[in-house]
Amino acid sequence: MTKQHKTPIFDAVKKYFHEGTVPFVVPGHKKGNGLPEFKEYVGANVLGIDVTCFPDTDNICNPKGVIAEAENLAAEAYGADRAYFLVNGTTAGIQAMIMAVCKPEDKIILPRNAHKSAFGGLIMSGAKPVYIEPEMNREFGISMGVTPEKVEWAILQHPDAKAVFLVNPNYYGTASDLVKITEIAHARGIPIVVDEAHGAHLKFNAGLPISAMEAGADLAASSTHKLIGSLTQSSMLFLKEGLVNPKRVKAALNLTQTTSPSYLLLSSLDVARKQIAIQGKELIGRTVELAKWVRDELKSVPGIKVFGEDLVGQPGCAGFDPTKVTINVRDLGLSGYEMEKILRSQYRIQVELSDLYNTMFLITLGDTWESVTYLVNCVKEIAQERTYDNVIKICPPVPAIPPLSISPREAFYSPTRVLNLQEAAGEISAEAIMAYPPGIPLICPGEVITQEIIDYVNILKQEQADLQGTEDPNINHIKVVDLAATKELADEEIYTQSV
Ligand SMILES: Cc1ncc(COP(=O)(O)O)c(C=O)c1O
Known part of the structure; x- marks a missing residue:
């Protein structure tokens, strides 16, 4: 058994519950006794381990016990110097990262297609954005990553920038050349801060885009709940020591995070880390295999195009995550939104996202041959029933970034x-x-x-x-x-x- 087999937080809450501890602490439901209808549905174990900070379970604001131990294991698993568990999603991590590297009026270079949490980080920190236009794929109307050349140009124009913020990979699975961009920024002493909301699985499969920590980035916030197994809202923030002060990161996290973290979320992070550290290669390997099969099947359907791997090497796409299966349904005479509605109402399938042209399916370690076969069959059935002479939707290019007048x-x-x-x-x-x-x-x-x-x-x-x-x-x-x-x-x- 290696250290990675341990689950310190999960063990602590199970011990608390099974010892029959009598709670005179929050939460008020007290093992679910105060909320019987809910307890009956979700189960006594769930409510029994729904506790928050006390000495046996450590304190998220200044961890020294089981949280510290679990975070160290996570740092080791992801190749970081430090890890911080997040219970307010990657959103809280992104806001904290920006606050840790920028004070009011400082400049930060970031792609325009950053998630809204980064814009929240700008408001909270008072930083001034220097936007870089991501590369666009015109056929799919999808934004990709940013090029090293554009980042270098932005740094030359704004050498006083306090950080470069990147998304790795973006929602559609395309990754910028993180290694090269990190080299460029680090050569000028500028830290790289990464939104890795869609990257918790990257490190565990050599065919996926490189992870932020492996590429040498300084900070990365990763939604463990999105692409691997932890509960919704639970994420991790990773730090590589050198250019960013860990004390600032902790101080910022203590502003954006709750003081009453859910131990359901924390212990799910603990167990998800153990799972991915020990079985990651096998599980993500299988996930990629399932996703590639779905892609190949859908590529052969008339009227459907599949966004993907063939883009690698084009500007703004140094790598691609095939587990994001985005199909373009324009030639079926449908918008992505209409495709989503049909799948939902007629086949009980919920998709990850849709836009004017496209619909995206997320394949994860939770999928099986059965689930992906059902998906492929349903999409094929919809495509077969379409006549192809419908009006094709028109999607003008996304408008230019408007001028910034004030921060x-x-x-x-x-x-x-x-x-x-x-x-x-x-x-x-x-x-x-x-x-x-x-x-x-x-x-x-x-x-x-x-x-x-x-x-x-x-x-x-x-x-x-x-x-x-x-x-x-x-x-x-x-x-x-x-x-x-x-x-x-x-x-x-x-x-x-x-x-
Ligand atoms: C690219 C990106 N960054 C950040 C986030 C925020 O992550 P979370 O939902 O874990 O707060 C999301 C959520 O959808 C996202 O897509």
Whole structure:
């Protein structure tokens, strides 16, 4: 038995439960006795180990016991110097990473297709974004990674940048050349911070894109819950010592994380780490095999194109994760959204995401030959029943990044007013609009709203895309910076200071 067979957190909560400890602590449900209907459905064990921090279970804010032990095992399994368990998702990790490397007004270089949690990190830290346009695949209308050349150019233009933020791989599975980009940034003493929400499995299969820690990145936040086995919301943050101060990372995490972590989440991280450390090669190998079979089957279906491996080597795609199976259904005369609806309503299949052209299926270690065969058969049946003479949807290129007028944080804290979106061209947005998933912003707080963006939102609405980000759930209205009120406030401040 190796160290990786241990599960210190899981063992501690099981011991607590099985010893019949009498709880006079939170949570108030006390082993589920206070919530019998729920206990009956989910089971006594689940509620019995739903505890939070006390001496036997350690303290997430400053771990010295079982959490510290479990985090050290995770660091070893992922080739990091330190690991931190996250119970508020990778979102909390991304916000903490940005806060750890940037203070207000510092610059951070990041791809425009970063997840919305990175934009939250900009607001929380006060950092100023220097965006890099990701490469686009026009056929699929999908964004890919960023090129080393663009990152180098951004660093040359902004040598004072405090970090380069990357996504590895992106939602659709494409990976930037992380090794080269890390070399470029490190040569100038700039740390690499990675959103690895879709990368918890990478290290365990040589055919997958390289993981952030293996590529030499300084920080990476990884959604253990997305692509391997832990419970939803549980993630990990990894650190390589050198350019980033671990104390800053811990301090930032203590701002973004709860003080009452769920031990269901923490112990699921513990067990998922053990599983992937010990059986990762075999499990991820099998997952890749299943995914490749699905890809090959779907490639042979008339009217369906499969996004993927053939892109490796093109700008912005140094590697590809085949477990993200994205199919383009345009030639079936369907939008991705319509494909999703058919699969959901007629076949009880829930897909990971869809957009104007595409639908994505996620294949993971939870899949079997049976589940993937069902998926392939259902997609084939839908394709066979289609006539191919339907109108093909038109998807104009994603609008250009609008000019940044003020920092995201300034916009977030400015006086605002609400406008009809159709009349908002030329105003500074105080909100983001995302097509979600995959969470690519069309506009971010602090940027000037353009007519092109309004037109694009109108097209997405016609397609019933899932648009989010504004207070108005229907995206008919948008909050913009109230420049007159901002000026009045500034005048008042000057007056107060001078009296
Ligand atoms: C690229 C990317 N980054 C970050 C996140 C946030 O991760 P989490 O849901 O674990 O908070 C997501 C979630 O979908 C994502 O797709």
